[in-house]
Amino acid sequence: MPRSASSRLPGFVLAVPAWVWLTVFFVVPFLQIAWFSLGEKPGMFGTHSNAVMSLDRYAEAFSPTFFTIFRATLWMSVTGTIACLLIALPAAYFMALKVPAHRRGLLVALVMVPYWTSFLIRTIGWKVILSSEGALAGFLTDVGLVSDPHALLNTRGAVLLGLIYNYLPLMILPLYVAFDRVDSALGEASKDLGAGRVRTFFQVTLPLARPGIIAGVILVFIPMMGDYVTPAVLGGAKGTMVGSLIASQFLTAQNWALGSAMAVVLILLTMLVVVLAIALLWGVGWLVGRRSRLVIGTKSIGTKKVATA
């Protein structure tokens, strides 16, 4: 009779240390701030108190001063995500379907190099490029595009540029994987059946890459909403985001109750937008898919199981 390890010891025991560790240092701390968010800041020197329970901190987080920053963060993250998608789509398409197979691995590795380089240092690199002493500011002032060399840095535009830059690799990679899995025979079949290249791209290739698009949008949008480093380095006073707001409640104002409420609102808002975006992307895909179903048959034919890289 074969004796496997599972007959002696339940296998999930191996996962218990990680489970306990993540519960104690991830789940419980989060529950604690959710609890703090229902309390208040007691007097000058206290950070939090749950003596009086209320939803007042949430009302405070939605007050006009703070809500403006929530709205600005949402605007920058949505714009930044769409920009990432538009920049990454042609590049990922080219890398996956036009570059010779033996050179694709190198290109993917090159995309990952910036992503694994220190986030903070890359952002500081943009600070150097955009600074008033830099060559770019000098050039733009000489040409006459910018009147003041200080106009580049410490603006909302600089933060947006930083966001797009910092998360672009996270959009390119899933799109690349998605395009890589699209069977090129389907595209040829579409052309044989008389569809033009543009029509093939929009009705065959793009719908098949939809899971990659959804993955990329989620991977880029969520960290953008919570970014704290990019506005701190490039934003100055004008480019504040929710991350900076929450940080200042914890590190400067010492108001943990309000900071916690803001963090909870940030998470709920992010989740809401992600759900809406997925619904939208599926909806659009469903409309396009319904029209092209007769042409390509069931969509499951189009996906290869194995990704080669």
Added chain:
Amino acid sequence: MSRPSGTNIALGVWTTLVFVFLFAPIIVIAIYSFNGGRLLTAWDGFSLEPFTAIVERPTVRHTVAVSLQTAVIAALLASALGTLAGMAMARFPGRWTGPFTLLLLLVSVTPEIVDGIALLPWFVTLGQDWSLLPFNNGYVRLVIGHSLFATAVVTYIVRARLVGLDASLEEASADLYARPVATFFKVTLPLVGPAVLAGGLLAFTLSLDNTVISSFINVSGTTSWPVYVLSSVRSGLKPEIAAVSTILLVFTLLVLGLVARVLKRSGSSVTDTMAVA
């Protein structure tokens, strides 16, 4: 295969521009690490001074040392936790895998700032209210903060590696009357070895770069390198910051090259693993 058409040339040019965009700030930092001026942003002639300044300034050396020590311990811890969890997920799936996968997913998608602001009060509760003194120690706090996401990453990589391997080797070992412990150390561990190494090295680089969580749970005296850099964004960036960054960049690239080689030799897809991370 495909003749270079107008569209393809346009796509190629676009992709080249994207790569220029991706590398621009990194190249700028590498160049400015030879800046002889007093401030990083103002170029003032070529000089090796930023590199000699590293040796002369104790703060720079101390913060880099804190970061390296933390990264080693955090990587070892995350590798241990993640390897066991990844093996359990791949070899003993059951009703528990669903909730556990959800937990890992939440750990991966939660913005770092939320981890940071949640850990700060928690360490205060543990260390000051409950008098569990280790949690007031800066190293302990940094290691814990850096281990969370890294544990999830190692778990994904180890699980992916084992799912791709046949369980028959382990079964054969059990059939040959090896005790489960012996099977684990002599069969399973060598099989997942490359994945553990790759996951551990990734955990190391993640810890080395961690800025957000570290800046919230920072204890004075054990300030890590990125937290020091972030604080000098406000007080004035010096060229030696670029110099240290250039050295760390070369170091990280060597580590990543090693990861890619190990993963390639062990047969897993590098892109899939990295995309998961």
